[in-house]
Amino acid sequence: MFARSCMRTSRAFSPVNIAKRAASTSSGASAEASAARLNVAAAASTAVAVGSVAWYYHLYGPTAQASAPAEEGLHSADYPWVHQQFLKTFDHQALRRGFQVYREVCAACHSLSRVPYRTLVGSILTVDEAKALAEENEYDSEPNDQGLIEKRPGKLADYLPDPYPNEEAARFANAGALPPDLSLIVKARHGGCNYIFSLLTGYPEEPPAGAQVGEGLNFNPYFPGTGIAMGRVLFDGLVEYEDETPASTSQMAKDVVEFLNWAAEPEMDDRKKMGFKVLALTSVLFAMSVWVKRYKWAWLKSRKLVYDPPKNLGGH
Known part of the structure; x- marks a missing residue:
């Protein structure tokens, strides 16, 4: 298998492939230009969205409340x-x-x-x-x-x-x-x-003066x-x-x-008391789940991968 992969690698650098890439250079340039335009558009829209949120925060503060007659x-x-x-x-x-x-x-x-x-x-x-x-x-x-x-x-x-x-x-x-x-x-x-x-x-x-009631x-x-x-x-x-x-x-x-x-x-x-109990219980359960996860996956996290190439390629 290793020999076959080497042969594929050698074919990849053949003159035919090089010629094909040379012929498609113009199409690749247009694709890169299109990708660049998409990146610029995405960056601009993100900047507009972030700017709008920042301006709204500046006008109305951190709490977004619905409009009301009050x-x-x-x-x-x-x-x-x-x-x-x-x-x-x-x-x-x-x-x-x-x-x-x-x-x-x-x-x-x-x-x-x-x-x-x-x-x-x-x-x-x-x-x-x-x-x-x-x-x-x-x-x-x-x-x-x-x-x-x-x-x-x-x-x-x-x-x-x-x-x-x-x-x-x-x-x-x-x-x-x-x-x-x-x-x-x-x-x-x-x-x-x-x-x-x-x-x-x-x-x-x-x-006050000027108030009309x-x-x-x-x-x-x-x-x-x-x-x-x-x-x-x-x-x-x-x-x-x-x-x-x-x-x-x-x-x-x-x-x-x-x-x-x-x-x-x-x-x-009662709601606050129950909420405090829920937070305390979920904190303990979260700590236990983290410990169990580390215990169960310790063999996978601590394993060592070693590449052992074949000793004899068999003439291939």
Whole structure:
């Protein structure tokens, strides 16, 4: 076999092959020119793509967020929310205070229709407190033998009641404006916690000079269009906290924002705990897989290849 390969090599350098390569020199030159043009085009397109990404990064920063009406208003500051850190959980005392602010201030207009009483147990209220709170409201029971629907006290499986019986009643009570449901408001608004906190604390004493506010609206620079139907609702000392925390406007806004963040994702603490367990387990499994791979492939990685030519070519 080695002799045959040598003979093929000798034929490759024959005058015939040299003549053929000489005849195809012109076609090879055109092929090289075409390949060069393709390389230049690829390099140019790559440069344009990288330049576009760099320019977009320069204009809008590292976070690419979808366009939203909230961008028309003043952008809220980025506050250091502790519960958003990877190894931090909700401040459950703050959640309890925030739920109190919601009940005494926000619940008069805004619903929390996706939150049942049972989710409050263990995070905000005790079992007895949640049951007592549910029994303060009445809910429709199953039809009886005569087909009549009677009222019954609430239970843990029921959801927090709406302040209005229907949308029309809500609009009539708020001069045509519909107060949004707050169950997922943190996820539904551009900016999340930062936007809601800035909105609640962003009402000035008087609109700035030159600001045009529609009839029946209130000026708030963080709201799209700066005209919002909801007036300022948080004032110093409005709520008396059970733990005697000073109820300033910013403190109440901070507490209710944390509560609304919990309402939007009550599973956050469990999700972080499970994520930490997954990372720890996968790290161990990855280390074991690397060790097994090195053990199984050691014979292949450590082998030595030696070329042993034939001693006698047999006259070929």
